[in-house]
Amino acid sequence: MALIVHKYGGTSMGSTERIRNVALRVAKWVRAGHQLVVVPSAMSGETNRLLALAKELMPQADGPEALRELDALAATGEQVSVGLLALALQAQGVPAVSYGGWQVPIRTDSAFGKARIDSIDDTRVLADLAAGRVVIITGFQGMDPDGHVTTLGRGGSDTSAVAVAAALKAHECLIYTDVDGVYTTDPRIVPEAQRLTTISFEEMLEMASLGSKVLQIRSVEFAGKYRVPLRVLSSFTPPDIDLDEEARSGTLITFEEDEKMERAVVSGIAFNRDEAKVSVLGVPDKPGIAYQILGPVADANIDIDVIIQNVSHSGRTDFSFTVHRNDYARTMALLQSQVLPATGAESVSGDPKICKVSIVGIGMRSHVGVASTMFRTLSEESINIQMISTSEIKTSVVLDEKYMELAVRALHKAFGLEQPAAV
Amino acid sequence: MALIVHKYGGTSMGSTERIRNVALRVAKWVRAGHQLVVVPSAMSGETNRLLALAKELMPQADGPEALRELDALAATGEQVSVGLLALALQAQGVPAVSYGGWQVPIRTDSAFGKARIDSIDDTRVLADLAAGRVVIITGFQGMDPDGHVTTLGRGGSDTSAVAVAAALKAHECLIYTDVDGVYTTDPRIVPEAQRLTTISFEEMLEMASLGSKVLQIRSVEFAGKYRVPLRVLSSFTPPDIDLDEEARSGTLITFEEDEKMERAVVSGIAFNRDEAKVSVLGVPDKPGIAYQILGPVADANIDIDVIIQNVSHSGRTDFSFTVHRNDYARTMALLQSQVLPATGAESVSGDPKICKVSIVGIGMRSHVGVASTMFRTLSEESINIQMISTSEIKTSVVLDEKYMELAVRALHKAFGLEQPAAV
Numbered sequence: 001m002a003l004i005v006h007k008y009g010g011t012s013m014g015s016t017e018r019i020r021n022v023a024l025r026v027a028k029w030v031r032a033g034h035q036l037v038v039v040p041s042a043m044s045g046e047t048n049r050l051l052a053l054a055k056e057l058m059p060q061a062d063g064p065e066a067l068r069e070l071d072a073l074a075a076t077g078e079q080v081s082v083g084l085l086a087l088a089l090q091a092q093g094v095p096a097v098s099y100g101g102w103q104v105p106i107r108t109d110s111a112f113g114k115a116r117i118d119s120i121d122d123t124r125v126l127a128d129l130a131a132g133r134v135v136i137i138t139g140f141q142g143m144d145p146d147g148h149v150t151t152l153g154r155g156g157s158d159t160s161a162v163a164v165a166a167a168l169k170a171h172e173c174l175i176y177t178d179v180d181g182v183y184t185t186d187p188r189i190v191p192e193a194q195r196l197t198t199i200s201f202e203e204m205l206e207m208a209s210l211g212s213k214v215l216q217i218r219s220v221e222f223a224g225k226y227r228v229p230l231r232v233l234s235s236f237t238p239p240d241i242d243l244d245e246e247a248r249s250g251t252l253i254t255f256e257e258d259e260k261m262e263r264a265v266v267s268g269i270a271f272n273r274d275e276a277k278v279s280v281l282g283v284p285d286k287p288g289i290a291y292q293i294l295g296p297v298a299d300a301n302i303d304i305d306v307i308i309q310n311v312s313h314s315g316r317t318d319f320s321f322t323v324h325r326n327d328y329a330r331t332m333a334l335l336q337s338q339v340l341p342a343t344g345a346e347s348v349s350g351d352p353k354i355c356k357v358s359i360v361g362i363g364m365r366s367h368v369g370v371a372s373t374m375f376r377t378l379s380e381e382s383i384n385i386q387m388i389s390t391s392e393i394k395t396s397v398v399l400d401e402k403y404m405e406l407a408v409r410a411l412h413k414a415f416g417l418e419q420p421a422a423v
Numbered sequence: 424m425a426l427i428v429h430k431y432g433g434t435s436m437g438s439t440e441r442i443r444n445v446a447l448r449v450a451k452w453v454r455a456g457h458q459l460v461v462v463p464s465a466m467s468g469e470t471n472r473l474l475a476l477a478k479e480l481m482p483q484a485d486g487p488e489a490l491r492e493l494d495a496l497a498a499t500g501e502q503v504s505v506g507l508l509a510l511a512l513q514a515q516g517v518p519a520v521s522y523g524g525w526q527v528p529i530r531t532d533s534a535f536g537k538a539r540i541d542s543i544d545d546t547r548v549l550a551d552l553a554a555g556r557v558v559i560i561t562g563f564q565g566m567d568p569d570g571h572v573t574t575l576g577r578g579g580s581d582t583s584a585v586a587v588a589a590a591l592k593a594h595e596c597l598i599y600t601d602v603d604g605v606y607t608t609d610p611r612i613v614p615e616a617q618r619l620t621t622i623s624f625e626e627m628l629e630m631a632s633l634g635s636k637v638l639q640i641r642s643v644e645f646a647g648k649y650r651v652p653l654r655v656l657s658s659f660t661p662p663d664i665d666l667d668e669e670a671r672s673g674t675l676i677t678f679e680e681d682e683k684m685e686r687a688v689v690s691g692i693a694f695n696r697d698e699a700k701v702s703v704l705g706v707p708d709k710p711g712i713a714y715q716i717l718g719p720v721a722d723a724n725i726d727i728d729v730i731i732q733n734v735s736h737s738g739r740t741d742f743s744f745t746v747h748r749n750d751y752a753r754t755m756a757l758l759q760s761q762v763l764p765a766t767g768a769e770s771v772s773g774d775p776k777i778c779k780v781s782i783v784g785i786g787m788r789s790h791v792g793v794a795s796t797m798f799r800t801l802s803e804e805s806i807n808i809q810m811i812s813t814s815e816i817k818t819s820v821v822l823d824e825k826y827m828e829l830a831v832r833a834l835h836k837a838f839g840l841e842q843p844a845a846v
Binding site: 016019020023050053054056057058061063065066068069070072073075076079080082083084086087088090091095096097098100102103147148149 | 439442443446473476477479480481484486488489491492493495496498499502503505506507509510511513514518519520521523525526570571572
């Protein structure tokens with residue numbers, strides 16, 4: 001008997017028929033003797049429906065009062081799905097109770113729309129589990145110190161599930177989703193992409209942040225911090241599939257490095273075409289220049305990803321970084337109006353039509369030549385590299401976006417990822 | 424400056440456009456210097472949509488665990504509408520904050536689906552009002568002592584609004600609805616029906632309980648107990664209508680009898696065709712017989728309305744009562760299987776096709792001959808009276824349901840209700 005947390009995404013909860021399937025699956029785990037806590041998302045489309053209604057009434061909601069109301073509103077989506085799932089379980093003879101985040105409570109800070117979990121009280125949940133009930137908790141939301149409803153931001157249900165698993169010291173947190181695991185890259189771009197049976201926490205972090213949208217990155221950080229074993233698996237297998245088979249399916253995100261395991265050098269190829277590149281050219285190379293450029297950008301709440309500063313020549317240097325494509329125009333305007341006059345740089349340039357492609361792998365740490373294989377492969381395809389950024393377990397390049405698919409396919413092949421992964 | 428509570432029904436909240444109109448109306452009151460608390464229902468159709476989803480998953484939800492989940496589920500309907508209304512007000516530059524019943528908190532007992540309000544904490548609401556905010560509170564719901572969400576049952580938003588008005592000692596509670604007041608009878612049956620500018624609390628109670636579905640009866644009881652001045656008025660006047668005109672519109676439910684006012688003898692004609700009549704005939708007339716008959720019915724949670732016991736002849740009497748038509752078959756079965764053998768009565772009979780028509784008026788107390796005018800009028804129309812029941816301010820008759828419209832029209836005319844009411 002183990003305490004298991006299941007998380008189901010919006011697609012898995014998308015209709016009463018699908019909710020019934022979720023209940024059948026959960027019931028199977030209960031009947032096998034496990035204690036179950038389930039964290040579902042809102043039914044697919046529901047959060048968007050609610051936010052669209054809000055937008056009709058307030059097209060530009062950005063003050064704290066408005067954000068507070070948006071959170072209270074959006075949170076109802078999950079409150080509906082937990083109630084329906086509890087009824088579906090009860091209808092199958094499985095005792096179940098649902099809670100909103102505020103009832104557990106899941107305590108968060110007051111950053112409406114992107115709140116962070118401070119603590120989770122396990123008293124109520126443990127009492128219900130001890131009484132033989134499945135406990136169903138709303139994903140995506142909590143309550144701030146003043147008793148306001150908060151949401152964790154899009155995809156926050158993953159984070160809720162992992163946080164609940166951490167608080168309850170669950171044996172494993174199973175993230176049921178519409179993909180059957182983490183792949184070496186997106187199979188829509190590389191049909192030969194292979195499912196990974198395991199991936200390290202660090203690699204998963206890089207894959208998630210680089211756009212392999214299987215898991216929300218904050219949930220992976222949370223899992224890493226509290227060492228919650230996390231499994232991504234399909235919610236579209238038949239609910240009555242053999243439990244042992246289901247428990248081994250998908251991709252397990254691990255925290256201990258398995259010495260016995262022959263690890264691939266590169267685990268996967270991530271990519272992202274949501275970014276834009278901006279450069280400040282001919283900046284006088286003196287201390288504090290990075291802050292003078294990036295300070296105003298950060299103050300404007302624009303997230304920065306890759307940052308590159310070239311070595312200087314003639315006392316001047318070029319400074320480039322990438323931002324989300326939606327922030328491109330705002331960033332360019334900011335650089336023109338504030339940064340250019342303040343720094344005495346020569347000019348500003350930018351390109352919104354770029355992509356970022358990254359190779360990720362814990363094996364890179366001990367293997368030389370991985371980056372050079374990447375550069376050679378791209379060169380053989382005549383793809384020009386615009387920026388390079390490296391870390392211990394990933395190497396990213398910024399390319400013209402038209403080369404993205406070609407680059408991903410070539411790299412996937414170059415690193416031998418089309419072979420079935422070793423288990 | 425006064426503290427005013429507004430309540431808006433589901434139709435008034437039925438779309439973002441209508442919610443915007445509600446916000447315009449509330450903003451008008453705020454700009455006139457009033458402190459506003461608003462209690463809206465769920466958007467029309469929403470509660471039914473949610474309960475239909477639940478029914479797909481659990482066709483027969485009746486245990487306390489299931490009822491708990493249904494309450495949590497249904498409560499989300501109002502949680503959506505309060506958030507949207509807060510945003511609509513903020514968009515018009517009016518500071519506003521929304522609360523779920525649990526956040527105020529509105530404390531109730533644990534009778535899921537039909538909870539009763541125990542207390543309302545005014546601390547948070549008064550602080551917001553003092554800070555210049557409109558406070559929007561979910562109707563229909565509260566929180567029980569264990570922190571579970573409860574609902575007050577259908578139409579409970581009226582009760583929430585009155586309870587909030589009582590707790591805050593509001594100057595007046597305005598119930599905005601899709602009718603423009605309380606009428607002498609249903610205008611769909613008697614086109615000459617007149618709107619009453621005032622009605623006494625006692626009369627309203629009789630009108631509500633007898634089927635004039637303008638206000639939920641519990642809200643009227645609540646208003647009477649705490650002497651909350653209550654006004655029923657239209658939410659379909661233009662939101663920018665002159666405030667003084669709006670404040671005098673509709674029907675005011677009063678608690679003080681106005682000595683100066685020339686009151687009509689009869690204020691209105693109420694009717695109801697949701698009832699069925701059952702009789703236990705030839706019951707041995709001995710002490711305790713009423714309890715022997717009605718005890719099992721009450722134990723089966725069947726509500727009883729009119730009760731008639733005739734004088735006995737030859738030591739036996741006939742005992743009749745009315746129940747909701749939905750409970751008719753169950754009641755008849757219960758009488759046959761339990762009551763007949765236990766009491767030694769001769770037989771049981773019943774009729775589901777009846778209606779009840781009542782004349783209501785506080786003036787009846789001091790006027791003789793009101794009931795006889797009623798009986799004469801029905802007799803002139805050749806309508807047979809099956810049962811008669813009287814109280815100080817109403818006289819009800821049970822008739823074959825086919826006579827209902829005819830009886831209502833004839834009585835409305837006989838009591839001179841087609842004249843415009845005195846203001």
